[in-house]
Amino acid sequence: MISFTGVTKRYPDGTVAVDHLDLEIAAGRITVLVGPSGCGKTTTLRMINRMVEATEGTITVDGRNVADIDPPTLRRGIGYVIQQAGLFPHRTIVDNIATVPDLLGQDKKRSRRTARELMARVGLDPALATRYPAQLSGGQQQRVGVARALAADPPILLMDEPFSAVDPIVRASLQDEFLRLQDELEKTIVFVTHDIDEAVKLGHRIAVFQVGGTLAQYSTPDELLAAPANDFVRDFLGGDKGIRRLRFTQELDAEPGAGTEAADR
Amino acid sequence: MIPLVTEGEPLVRWDWIGRNLGEIGSLLADHVLMSVVPILVGLAAALPIGLACARWRRIYPPVLGVTNALYALPAIAVFIMLIPFTGIGSRTTVMIPLALYTLSVLVPSVVDGLAAVPDHVRQSAVAIGFGPVRRLVRVELPIAVPVVMAGLRVATVSNISLVSVGALIGVGGLGDLFTDGFNRDFPTPIVVGIVLTIALALVADGLLLALQRLLTPWARAGARDARASRARLASPERTAP
Amino acid sequence: MNAILEALRWFGEPAQWSGPDGIPHRVAEHLLYSGLAFLITVLVALPLGLLLGHVRRGRAASVLGFAVVAAANGARALPTLGLVILAVILTASELVPILLPLIVLAIPPVLVNAYTGVQQVEPWLRDAAEGMGMTGRQVLWRVEFPVALPLVLLGLRTAAVQIVSTAAIAAFVGLGGLGRYIIDGLARQEYDTTAGGAILVIALAFAVQAAFALLYRLAVSPGLRRSTAS
Structure with missing residues (x-):
């Protein structure tokens, strides 16, 4: 479990990105942080692995204060996926996937074998193992990014808009496979997106942030859609999406987490 | 290092x-003449070659191979080979190798500059109804100006410094002051030559920068092109060996 | 054309192939001086450039970086011959003053290319590296340096070629090496000697160029070559 207690991020110029945040993120589930740009959702995510340092308050992971853990050590124990995949262009796909095991000094042969297994798991042809990132499509690169985050089998995965840079059709299939994968792995996942449809599709719990870095609502997708906490949340869900919202609720009842592709198209 | 200048001889x-x-x-x-003429000749040759390479990408790698080889030729050796x-x-x-040197710097600049024209800009120029020539003159070349000018500045400054090597074969502009000072063990002309060469390079660079501002009034407000040309300036060659 | 043929005949004379003024000895001298100057250049400029590019954060670092690039570009304006002559006229010792201008002129391309190469590494690439738990040093050596390598090698190649040709010019003030043939030949009005020296200098410059092309193939990851080959 990850918990935020009274966490504030204030930059030297006075900007407050996150304001007195209290948040409990459940283990083994997908928690989505959603909101418009500048709402502090990415800052919140990046404070967990100390890519951004909190100004006030405490963040604990399984009861341990992250401020007490040396950043590289902390980060090697937490998977990290970013929007552009962030693959190293000079390393082959297997070498990219085995980055963290290499940093941890694990046996190279074993980590390469694990890397190939992971490729199959995330739906990549193992024949791509010795290719370079530039030879892969955007969707394939994103899959490698996920495999790389999973390579050292961390209990926690931080994902910062991992599917935003690919086209809608590829995105939908990545989302579906991501849900399938999570069913098997049951990682603690913190997922940042600006896309409310994606949040509703993927999240067990959704934290809606509003500009100024405060939490507008934190609830399950059903509750969120059925009872928006305030006008901001209602607007963010989209006034014109009434019909779709209804359909969502029905779909969610029938088949939890099933696709929004129909609604998207 | 111990100053060896003759007793009482000031710098x-x-x-x-x-x-x-x-x-x-x-x-x-003389120095100005010998640096400016090769720049003009080199530019006049680099523009059509660069345009051809941008249009037919297949000929670019071999052309690049040739320009890279030209760039590597030591100036003094080429002077010698041309004497007969x-x-x-x-x-x-002196001017022939400098023109070749200018050419070798500018061809990649022209190609990179034209490659910097965004595709949507090119498309909209076509959509407006510009023919290939008007599109080139009115749209593509102006956008390529910052990158080409960056190359031109590198070539100009390098040429001004290289002219003085010609003093070894008796025509070096300000470089003649170096050999003269050496032969008489007399530092004054050497210092004068160095200072004037650097001043000339700075003035030429400043003039080219002013010309670039004049040619690209739209870039004056934006810092982006300045950054792009600085990056270009920063790396003498960006092409693969 | 006759003059060139004469120069080629010059290579055939047995006198050219032995003794202190023989080609093997002059080539060795040229390589020694150039190698020494190149080594010092690399030791000074490469770590500085990589470090400046790596530290890019903060106002001080970016101001310093900009100053270094500006100074290095300005150094392009320095006239080689004048610098070499001034160094010799003003100092007593022999080798150091001649090598010093060679080094001063070779530092800019190495420094600037190392700096811009590392500095231009995509920010998200650094973000990914740090996010996976790399330390600052690991980010530099495992990500920034290999990704910047094509530019770094180009800077090294430019410097090396420049040193080889400047070393020939430095023969004017007494440095040994291939420039001796050029300068002595000019003084004695023996064109074949001068041209022979010129041909050797050109051959050496091309050899250096070829060596770097080989190094590029060996050292730069195929994953990067694709994007720079355009």
Whole structure:
């Protein structure tokens, strides 16, 4: 479990990105942080692995204060996926996937074998193992990014808009496979997106942030859609999406987490 | 390092400068001529070659191979090899390698500059109804100006510094002051030559920068092009070996 | 054309192939001086450039970086021959003053290319590296340096070629090496000697160029070559 207690991020110029945040993120589930740009959702995510340092308050992971853990050590124990995949262009796909095991000094042969297994798991042809990132499509690169985050089998995965840079059709299939994968792995996942449809599709719990870095609502997708906490949340869900919202609720009842592709198209 | 200059000999004798102003002036004029002509010739040749390479990408790698080889040619060696054809005391002997050098710097600049034209800009120029020539002159070349100018500045500054090597075969503009000072063990002309060469390079660079501002008024407000041209300036060659 | 043929005949004379003024000895001298100057250049400029590019954060670092690039670009304006002559006229010792201008002129391309190469590494690439738990040093050596390598090698190649040709010019003030043939030949009005020296200098410059092309193939990851080959 990850918990935020009274966490504030204030930059030297006075900007407050996150304001007195209290948040409990459940283990083994997908928690989505959603909101418009500048709402502090990415800052919140990046404070967990100390890519951004909190100004006030405490963040604990399984009861341990992250401020007490040396950043590289902390980060090697937490998977990290970013929007552009962030693959190293000079390393082959297997070498990219085995980055963290290499940093941890694990046996190279074993980590390469694990890397190939992971490729199959995330739906990549193992024949791509010795290719370079530039030879892969955007969707394939994103899959490698996920495999790389999973390579050292961390209990926690931080994902910062991992599917935003690919086209809608590829995105939908990545989302579906991501849900399938999570069913098997049951990682603690913190997922940042600006896309409310994606949040509703993927999240067990959704934290809606509003500009100024405060939490507008934190609830399950059903509750969120059925009872928006305030006008901001209602607007963010989209006034014109009434019909779709209804359909969502029905779909969610029938088949939890099933696709929004129909609604998207 | 121990100063070896003859007892009482200062680094600069101002009276010598005063007495030789006329001579210094004519060497300076020579220097300007020998650096500017190759720039113009090199630019005139690089534009069509660069345009051809941008249009037919397949010929670019071999052309790049040739320009890279030209870039690597030591100037002094080329001067020597040209002597039987152009004569030892001739300005042409010095200017030919400098023109080739300018060419080798500018061809990649022209190609990179044209590659920097966004595709949507090119498309909309077509959509407006510009023919290929008008599109090139009115749209593509102006956008390529910052990158080409960056290359031109590199070539100009390098040429001004390289001209003085010509002094070894008797025509070096300000470089003649170096050999003269060495032969007489007299530092003043050497210092004068170095200072004037650097000043000339700075003035030329400043003029080119002003010209670029004049040619690209739209970039004056935006810092982006400045950054792009600085990056270009920063790396003498960005092409693969 | 006759003059060139004469120069080629010059290579055939047995006198050219032995003794202190023989080609093997002059080539060795040239390589020694150039190698020494190149080594010092690399030791000074490469770590500085990589470090400046790596530290890019903060106002001080970016101001310093900009100053270094500006100074290095300005150094392009320095006239080689004048610098070499001035160094010799002003100092007593022999080798150091001649090598010093060679080094001063070779530092800019190495420094600037190392700096811009590392500095231009995509920010998200650094973000990914740090996010996976790399330390600052690991980010530099495992990500920034290999990704910047094509530019770094180009800077090294430019410097090396420049040193080889400047070393020939430095023969004017007494440095040994291939420039001796050029300068002595000019002084004695023996064109074949001069041209022979010129041909050797050109050959050496091309050899250096070829060596770097080989190094590029060996050292730069195929994953990067694709994107720079355009």
